[in-house]
Amino acid sequence: MSRLLGSLFLLMICSAALAETGVAFVHGTGKQTDALNDYWKSEFVNSVKLGLPNSQNHTVINCDFEQYMWDNRAAGCLAQQLLDFINARGITDLVVITHSNGGNVMRWILSNPTWDARYPAIIDKIRWVNALAPSSLGTPLADAVVDGNIFEQALGWLLGYANDAVRMQQVNSMAFYNAEWLLGTAGRPTLPRGFWNVVGTDVETNPLDGDSYCGGYDLNLGLEITQAWLDSCSDGFLECSSQNGAGQLWFFDTSRTAGGEPLSHNQSRRQCFGLDTILRNDL
Amino acid sequence: MTPRKYLILTALLGASFSAAAQVAPSAGMLPLSLPISKDNADFTWLVKAADTAAVSADPGVSVSSQRYWLTVSAGELNKGVQLPATAAGAVIQVAPLGRARDDKVRFDEQSFIINTPRGQSLSLSQASRAVIAADENELVKQTYIGRGITFQLGDNLAGQLHNGGLILQLTDRVAVDTQFLLHVYDRESREKLMASSAQRQYWSSDGFSVDVWLQSADAQKQGAIQAYSDRDIDMIATLVAPDGHRQDAGFYRGDDKLTVQVKPNTIDPQTLRPGQLWEIHIDYRERRGDGEIRRNLRLPLAITERTAQLDGSTRWQDKYTLQTGVSIYQPGRYEVRAHLYHKDAEHRPQPLAIASSAAWLQSSGDILLKVDPKVLNGSAANGPYFIGKLELIDQSRLGKLDVLAETIALPN
Numbered sequence: 266m267s268r269l270l271g272s273l274f275l276l277m278i279c280s281a282a283l284a285e286t287g288v289a290f291v292h293g294t295g296k297q298t299d300a301l302n303d304y305w306k307s308e309f310v311n312s313v314k315l316g317l318p319n320s321q322n323h324t325v326i327n328c329d330f331e332q333y334m335w336d337n338r339a340a341g342c343l344a345q346q347l348l349d350f351i352n353a354r355g356i357t358d359l360v361v362i363t364h365s366n367g368g369n370v371m372r373w374i375l376s377n378p379t380w381d382a383r384y385p386a387i388i389d390k391i392r393w394v395n396a397l398a399p400s401s402l403g404t405p406l407a408d409a410v411v412d413g414n415i416f417e418q419a420l421g422w423l424l425g426y427a428n429d430a431v432r433m434q435q436v437n438s439m440a441f442y443n444a445e446w447l448l449g450t451a452g453r454p455t456l457p458r459g460f461w462n463v464v465g466t467d468v469e470t471n472p473l474d475g476d477s478y479c480g481g482y483d484l485n486l487g488l489e490i491t492q493a494w495l496d497s498c499s500d501g502f503l504e505c506s507s508q509n510g511a512g513q514l515w516f517f518d519t520s521r522t523a524g525g526e527p528l529s530h531n532q533s534r535r536q537c538f539g540l541d542t543i544l545r546n547d548l
Numbered sequence: 549m550t551p552r553k554y555l556i557l558t559a560l561l562g563a564s565f566s567a568a569a570q571v572a573p574s575a576g577m578l579p580l581s582l583p584i585s586k587d588n589a590d591f592t593w594l595v596k597a598a599d600t601a602a603v604s605a606d607p608g609v610s611v612s613s614q615r616y617w618l619t620v621s622a623g624e625l626n627k628g629v630q631l632p633a634t635a636a637g638a639v640i641q642v643a644p645l646g647r648a649r650d651d652k653v654r655f656d657e658q659s660f661i662i663n664t665p666r667g668q669s670l671s672l673s674q675a676s677r678a679v680i681a682a683d684e685n686e687l688v689k690q691t692y693i694g695r696g697i698t699f700q701l702g703d704n705l706a707g708q709l710h711n712g713g714l715i716l717q718l719t720d721r722v723a724v725d726t727q728f729l730l731h732v733y734d735r736e737s738r739e740k741l742m743a744s745s746a747q748r749q750y751w752s753s754d755g756f757s758v759d760v761w762l763q764s765a766d767a768q769k770q771g772a773i774q775a776y777s778d779r780d781i782d783m784i785a786t787l788v789a790p791d792g793h794r795q796d797a798g799f800y801r802g803d804d805k806l807t808v809q810v811k812p813n814t815i816d817p818q819t820l821r822p823g824q825l826w827e828i829h830i831d832y833r834e835r836r837g838d839g840e841i842r843r844n845l846r847l848p849l850a851i852t853e854r855t856a857q858l859d860g861s862t863r864w865q866d867k868y869t870l871q872t873g874v875s876i877y878q879p880g881r882y883e884v885r886a887h888l889y890h891k892d893a894e895h896r897p898q899p900l901a902i903a904s905s906a907a908w909l910q911s912s913g914d915i916l917l918k919v920d921p922k923v924l925n926g927s928a929a930n931g932p933y934f935i936g937k938l939e940l941i942d943q944s945r946l947g948k949l950d951v952l953a954e955t956i957a958l959p960n
Contacts, residue, residue: 379906382587457593
């Protein structure tokens, strides 16, 4: 309901002030130089941006999210790219779409608005954040990677090396950062902008089911393996409780996706089961 | 002046300044990744709810573990390694370490057997709910979680687990000195190792303690909990710095817990890393009958320096600008964050907004906290408004430094 009210309010504002709406795609853990092709895939981005009045008003962020969220290579880089985009396109109404750990970096900016003099100007322009499978409460898989001092290539595309971002996303570490440095979790003050969660609830890897191939069968199979470490409700990388641990629930995957299909952690950044259309219609 | 030279200079200035300060922190050079901006910033936003406890008091930290891990060699695995697990469903992984991960060590279901106390010798498929071998696909081969082999103990072994008598034995031929990590997540166990600390954050000069105990649901139910002084326990407690530096921490046994102690002034301030957490590592083994319960646990803590504090002085410069006095021991970027309230129809205080202002302070002085009246006027709440809490935050080193929990009314 509050999303609906927000949309109506925005509609009025837009009509009055002719808002310039834009969308930014913020990737998850990893050091990206071509996130459009390597992280999101262009068909996903191209489909979502069709919801914009001016489809040029989109940006795909490329930053180093192997660092702690507050690091200038992470939040500092994100802030600069968002600000450059806002200034270059005259954006007055920004929807930010994050995936996984990108939600944490975005939440750092929203939670610490004066940490960097660039932050207030960015937050002022944000309508809301659509957080796809955010790792808000961390993941036991990050703990498993760090347990026993395993500093090596871990979880492939999910976690990369056991870097600072992996250490940060351990469950107990995120509990600390949520309690001290981040807003929006239970019992903490509200974030200055809405943070709406899309929660992936399962991984399907039936080789005879074409749905299992959306986003890449091998990647989904890897996620089914990781589920041994997780609760029964998980997207293969994050438990549902973590994905919905900060901000507000937008929807659980099966309630809105085509055919009621679950979104694995890989699929929640891909053109699978109508996710792109849902995001497009939200712009 | 390059940023690096500037940072060195500010660090040196900080050192000389701190020598005369009431609290004398060490001179730490600000990492380049942290904010060095001298531009002031102000932001006010409405809040729907606020947890006053989270601001006014540090509630401490509690963690639990149903995991343990150890390094084993192929030679040890060939002889058989005891596999303490207390419940079916335990997730067990054997993953190659170091150079072994590049040596194309590949396991499958036939690579191991599990020997039971009843003399059975079971294949992994017989002993497990599921077995996941590393070489099922290219992605999994490259990943830690998928590397080596992972299996989940089957329900058919439930009756043979209580004494920890399972033996995991490698049947493949692998160079005997090849190292592996054996990681056990005893996820359906009723035995959890617990640890708690009274605070989440300590000053670097503080001493502190961490309580550790094994929560045994069955023993609790039966009222059969033994005093720790009477139990056969081996425990190692280690304080681990963010840079990996380790130091042993002593502990003593009480009736109902073990208490790890870190003495005051044992932290080298040079090992502090802004925002990065320290950890108490616990390696716990308790023998019961012929078996044992093993757990490893890591409890995170923040250790910071007191680089500044509120001096207690506040004065309204105008209706929406609060001059807040700050004593500075190290130059840096500091934030004052005010939690604003109003009173509802029943005159109960309700959270309304947060106002935050940050500025670079080279020496003791004021931060001007600016409340945005447009934000307050945009709320449904009517005044009068008041500040319920005022926080001081070191943005340069990520430290929560001070809280003033006094009511400060906004001028009419």
